[in-house]
Amino acid sequence: MDKSIPLGRTKRHASARARREAWVFLALALPNIVLIAFFTYRPLLLNMYYSTLDWTLGSMDAVVVGLGNYVEFFTSGDAEEVLSITAIFTVATVGGALVLGLLVALVLNKKVPGATLARSAVFAPYVLSGVGVGLVWLFIFDPVYGALSWVLRGIGLASPQWINDPNLALVMLIIVYVWKNLGYCAVVYLAGLQSLPKDVMEAASLDGAGAFRRFWLVSFPLLSPTTFFLLITSLLSSLQAFDIIKIMTPTGNGTGTLIFEAYLQAFGAYNRAGYSAAISVVLFVVLLAMTGMQLRFVERKVHYS
CATH class of the missing domain: 1.20.5 (Single alpha-helices involved in coiled-coils or other helix-helix interfaces)
Incomplete structure (x- = not known):
């Protein structure tokens, strides 16, 4: 059957x-x-629409200006300054956090007493509130009452005007942001180091490669997926950094990145919501372009096996 x-x-x-x-x-x-769709794409589309308006925040009236806000931004001189500050801040914070995070990870990868406590201490700043971190470091950098000025006076030096000098204010922010985020990079790099194939490392050692050559020619290329991941996440994080900038330099003073300039234009003395929305769209395009370029070009140099 x-x-x-x-x-x-x-x-x-x-x-x-x-x-x-x-x-x-x-x-x-x-x-x-x-x-x-409701909380991400709808606000994005509304922001694009607001960027075509000459609208003062709180006003019931708005005038459609099309691309006028974008033309004003790129022709008034604001774009050069804001984009330059954003580029300097992003490159310095991402590069500093990656390099220092990798160095710290190499140290934490050693099997020594207290390694677990050290790892926790390094990672702790990353999970702290940006507002709290900004307030603490604002006290440290205070040129009159700060801890750093006290140390400098003890060795006969005057404290720089970190907060009032536009150039030093940006350096101050970079130092704080790198300090806060290097723990994240260190922990991710540490996980990558501990997952490296031991047989490859032992083979390199048997071939007579020293510690530096083993790291540069074997370990670092094998860490390329980890570096690629950290590069994207750190880049997006730095481009959207706001809380520490707002706390330490509330009026800008040479620290006006794209996202902070958008805030100042909308909620500062100008109340220009339409112009602020245009700057936000520029930031969105920059984020999209940077992510696309990394996925298109940087990922080619990543070794996944």
């Missing part, structure tokens, strides 16, 4: 199963899709 299942019935069962799986997927994913 032939007990084989007819082909048509098999296809119907497969089709019914596929429909059930599709409904289950839709039921699980739809709430998240709705929330993302």
